[in-house]
Amino acid sequence: MDILSNIGLGLATALAPVNLTYCLLGVVLGTVVGMLPGLGALAAISMLLPITFHVEPTTALIMLAGIWYGTAYGGSIASILLNLPGSTSSAVACLDGYPMAQQGRAGVALLMTTVASFIGASMGIVLLMLFAPLIAQIGLGFGSTEYFALMLLGLVAATSVSDGSALKGLAMVTFGIAAGLVGMDVYTGADRYTFNVPEMADGVSLVGLAMGLFGVAEIIASVRQTTIAEIDRESWSLRKMIPTRDDWRRSWLPILRGSSIGSFIGTLPGTGPAIASFLAYAVEKRVAKDPSRFGKGAIEGVVSPEASNNAADQTAFIPTLSLGIPGSATMALILAALLLHGITPGPQLMTQEPELFWGLVMSFWVGNILLVILNAPMVGVWIRILLIPYRFLYPSILVFICIGVYTVSYNVFEVWLVIIFGVVGYLLRILNFPIAPVLLGFVLGPLMEEHFRRAMLISRGDLMTFVERPISGTVLLITALLLVSTAASALLRHRRQRLVPAPE
Amino acid sequence: MKAYNNLRNSGVTRRVVMAAAIGAALLLGAGTTQAQDKSIVTLVVPFGAGGGVDTVMRAVADRLTPVLGKTVLVENRPGGSTILAYDHVARSPADGTVFMIGTPSMSTNQAFKPGTGPGDPRKLLAPVAPIAEQPYMLIAGPALPAEVKDVASLLKWAKDNPDTLDMVNSGPLTAPRLAAELLAFRTETPIVTISYQSGTAGVLDVAGGRVHAGFTQIIEAMPQVTAGNLRPLAVSSLKRSPVFPDLPTVSETVPDFDVTSWNGMFAPAETPKAVIDEMNAAVNKVLQDESLKEMFRSQGTVFVGGSPEDLGNKLDSEIKRWEDLQSKVKLEID
Numbered sequence: 001m002d003i004l005s006n007i008g009l010g011l012a013t014a015l016a017p018v019n020l021t022y023c024l025l026g027v028v029l030g031t032v033v034g035m036l037p038g039l040g041a042l043a044a045i046s047m048l049l050p051i052t053f054h055v056e057p058t059t060a061l062i063m064l065a066g067i068w069y070g071t072a073y074g075g076s077i078a079s080i081l082l083n084l085p086g087s088t089s090s091a092v093a094c095l096d097g098y099p100m101a102q103q104g105r106a107g108v109a110l111l112m113t114t115v116a117s118f119i120g121a122s123m124g125i126v127l128l129m130l131f132a133p134l135i136a137q138i139g140l141g142f143g144s145t146e147y148f149a150l151m152l153l154g155l156v157a158a159t160s161v162s163d164g165s166a167l168k169g170l171a172m173v174t175f176g177i178a179a180g181l182v183g184m185d186v187y188t189g190a191d192r193y194t195f196n197v198p199e200m201a202d203g204v205s206l207v208g209l210a211m212g213l214f215g216v217a218e219i220i221a222s223v224r225q226t227t228i229a230e231i232d233r234e235s236w237s238l239r240k241m242i243p244t245r246d247d248w249r250r251s252w253l254p255i256l257r258g259s260s261i262g263s264f265i266g267t268l269p270g271t272g273p274a275i276a277s278f279l280a281y282a283v284e285k286r287v288a289k290d291p292s293r294f295g296k297g298a299i300e301g302v303v304s305p306e307a308s309n310n311a312a313d314q315t316a317f318i319p320t321l322s323l324g325i326p327g328s329a330t331m332a333l334i335l336a337a338l339l340l341h342g343i344t345p346g347p348q349l350m351t352q353e354p355e356l357f358w359g360l361v362m363s364f365w366v367g368n369i370l371l372v373i374l375n376a377p378m379v380g381v382w383i384r385i386l387l388i389p390y391r392f393l394y395p396s397i398l399v400f401i402c403i404g405v406y407t408v409s410y411n412v413f414e415v416w417l418v419i420i421f422g423v424v425g426y427l428l429r430i431l432n433f434p435i436a437p438v439l440l441g442f443v444l445g446p447l448m449e450e451h452f453r454r455a456m457l458i459s460r461g462d463l464m465t466f467v468e469r470p471i472s473g474t475v476l477l478i479t480a481l482l483l484v485s486t487a488a489s490a491l492l493r494h495r496r497q498r499l500v501p502a503p504e
Numbered sequence: 505m506k507a508y509n510n511l512r513n514s515g516v517t518r519r520v521v522m523a524a525a526i527g528a529a530l531l532l533g534a535g536t537t538q539a540q541d542k543s544i545v546t547l548v549v550p551f552g553a554g555g556g557v558d559t560v561m562r563a564v565a566d567r568l569t570p571v572l573g574k575t576v577l578v579e580n581r582p583g584g585s586t587i588l589a590y591d592h593v594a595r596s597p598a599d600g601t602v603f604m605i606g607t608p609s610m611s612t613n614q615a616f617k618p619g620t621g622p623g624d625p626r627k628l629l630a631p632v633a634p635i636a637e638q639p640y641m642l643i644a645g646p647a648l649p650a651e652v653k654d655v656a657s658l659l660k661w662a663k664d665n666p667d668t669l670d671m672v673n674s675g676p677l678t679a680p681r682l683a684a685e686l687l688a689f690r691t692e693t694p695i696v697t698i699s700y701q702s703g704t705a706g707v708l709d710v711a712g713g714r715v716h717a718g719f720t721q722i723i724e725a726m727p728q729v730t731a732g733n734l735r736p737l738a739v740s741s742l743k744r745s746p747v748f749p750d751l752p753t754v755s756e757t758v759p760d761f762d763v764t765s766w767n768g769m770f771a772p773a774e775t776p777k778a779v780i781d782e783m784n785a786a787v788n789k790v791l792q793d794e795s796l797k798e799m800f801r802s803q804g805t806v807f808v809g810g811s812p813e814d815l816g817n818k819l820d821s822e823i824k825r826w827e828d829l830q831s832k833v834k835l836e837i838d
Contacts, residue, residue, distance in 0.1 A: 348730065
């Protein structure tokens with residue numbers, strides 16, 4: 001069969017010593033960069049791009065790609081252990097991963113994340129191997145109307161992300177949207193919420209926002225504690241690091257769901273791994289029997305988003321390679337690397353450059369296996385980070401945060417933003433406001449606005465465009481059904497509660 | 505590819521050292537301390553590392569170093585539609601240690617948002633040398649019927665179907681947006697311009713048949729042009745592109761239409777004339793390098809070169825053209 005010979009060709013390329021070396025280099029670098037707060041794949045790849053001019057394009061691409069998906073593995077480590085999103089797509093892992101670590105289950109969280117990441121990535125790679133050209137065509141069919149419908153579905157599905165006071169949740173979504181709208185208006189070029197600060201014209205970075213609200217707020221909060229709880233050595237026994245049968249039972253479906261969501265979202269050029277992990281989290285919380293466990297260390301809330309962002313990392317190569325349309329700034333750099341080597345991505349890439357395409361795809365397998373081999377035994381080492389006394393650990397983290405956010409745009413202003421968000425995050429925490437909805441509003445809000453306005457511009461203000469176009473019409477129908485079913489089940493519950501007299 | 509082969513032979517260690525040096529320079533942001541050292545020249549690029557302009561300028565900087573006998577370092581200061589870089593250079597010492605790469609944003613910012621940034625670049629910067637120019641490609645997608653195959657037929661279609669033609673661009677105050685507005689104004693054709701966060705997002709909508717046409721970077725459109733999903737109608741420069749000699753220009757239909765993505769080198773306003781002339785000579789020498797031309801040929805980049813006055817006139821005429829357009833069509837900016 002044709003695919004078998006392609007796989008053979010790909011493996012031969014991926015396992016060539018030079019490619020294997022660069023692949024290892026890429027994934028190790030990716031893990032490190034992902035783990036360091038703020039320093040993401042974008043900064044790492046832009047720094048390493050010049051070196052790749054001096055090696056074969058396939059080798060170059062294998063290394064750059066290794067950095068890209070390696071960061072997803074590394075990013076969750078900092079999120080889980082320190083409540084610091086190592087990379088944008090790992091911000092979600094803070095929500096339940098950090099509570100798990102606080103309960104002494106950091107080892108479980110890290111190990112399960114590695115497994116989930118591998119499964120997610122594998123599903124993404126299989127899709128990439130079998131259906132890349134077909135999926136690329138689907139991606140081409142997604143315009144603003146479809147994206148808006150999809151985001152709306154995501155938002156409706158995610159209404160359960162916050163629990164507790166609905167008013168506080170709503171306030172936080174609004175705060176997130178407001179923060180996301182900072183910067184130049186996409187259509188008119190008008191400055192919004194920039195206070196005439198030119199640095200603000202590009203908006204607030206998700207890394208800065210998440211690091212401030214989670215990591216810095218956490219550090220500020222720790223200062224107030226006069227006595228820091230002595231870490232219980234007992235709880236660090238190896239036995240507690242190994243996932244229990246219950247953990248596996250709870251995890252396998254969320255991992256599969258996360259992988260599917262991520263694989264799909266990754267193929268759409270207008271989205272990315274961050275959105276993929278968010279939607280996976282929202283879906284998990286919605287389908288959970290007991291949503292109140294989320295945010296308090298539910299393993300489903302860690303594995304599903306991590307499977308999702310790794311799957312999306314892999315399928316993000318589909319629009320980049322087969323359409324020549326990168327879904328993110330990082331992918332644009334990878335595309336630039338190809339173009340500089342005189343290779344034009346596009347539907348003809350698979351047939352014209354089979355060695356490059358299949359070599360790259362098979363290197364994904366190799367790289368992911370390397371990552372598992374690297375990460376699984378390291379779990380024991382990573383969790384020892386938590387044993388470092390806070391007075392040493394936290395100052396060094398702050399240093400890394402400052403360096404990390406500085407590299408976002410090589411501007412000190414970013415550092416100030418993180419500090420401001422850190423203080424805001426701390427205040428919100430004291431007042432018992434949920435933080436997750438801020439990220440939700442920040443990520444989805446501005447995208448929804450952009451796509452809604454664009455769809456309206458193209459349809460000349462005709463709202464029917466959302467219903468008339470088949471994909472968006474279908475998605476909106478699902479959204480409506482979801483709303484109706486939520487309302488109905490809430491109503492039923494309400495009735496039942498009224499029928500049964502409240503116990504004394 | 506020859507250039508790469510030669511470089512590839514240069515050994516692993518040099519590669520690693522180079523990478524480390526580049527990495528360190530990026531991390532530390534170069535800047536303040538280097539401005540004191542006269543043997544180092546900082547070239548500020550208003551975009552992030554790894555982007556199109558950055559890659560070209562790194563190649564130019566590499567070749568400038570031996571010609572000048574000074575180390576030319578590229579410093580990335582992205583953000584604020586190039587205003588952050590401009591603001592930094594305008595306030596840098598005018599002693600020949602700091603230069604910057606100007607782009608069309610310099611003229612569009614001044615014409616459409618004169619209040620933001622440090623002020624008029626014609627007063628705060630001194631032109632040094634024009635470097636490169638890239639025409640934009642006017643592309644049409646499957647939303648347009650097959651009979652639209654050049655600028656004239658596009659305009660005819662737009663007049664036959666009033667208030668229908670949509671054109672993508674890479675941002676509200678970018679040259680591709682303004683090129684479409686200029687085309688609409690000059691030919692009295694109603695065109696709705698639709699902005700995106702990036703050029704490729706717009707290309708996707710044209711290739712997907714949701715938007716009719718648009719001006720895009722050649723490099724962004726080429727994958728879909730090669731795949732047959734897009735057809736190029738024209739290039740936006742005054743003269744035809746040497747890379748696509750068969751592709752007509754917009755100006756062949758709309759006389760004097762000339763909107764390009766240009767890059768030129770500027771210095772702080774008070775920089776001595778001798779320093780500027782020395783740099784100008786070095787830049788013009790470097791631009792003769794065949795390997796440089798070859799490296800960026802596929803992107804449609806043409807290395808122009810010229811005198812400081814050429815660049816000054818270019819900036820001045822662009823600002824005046826956009827101010828004139830704005831006074832007549834009054835684009836909604838806030």
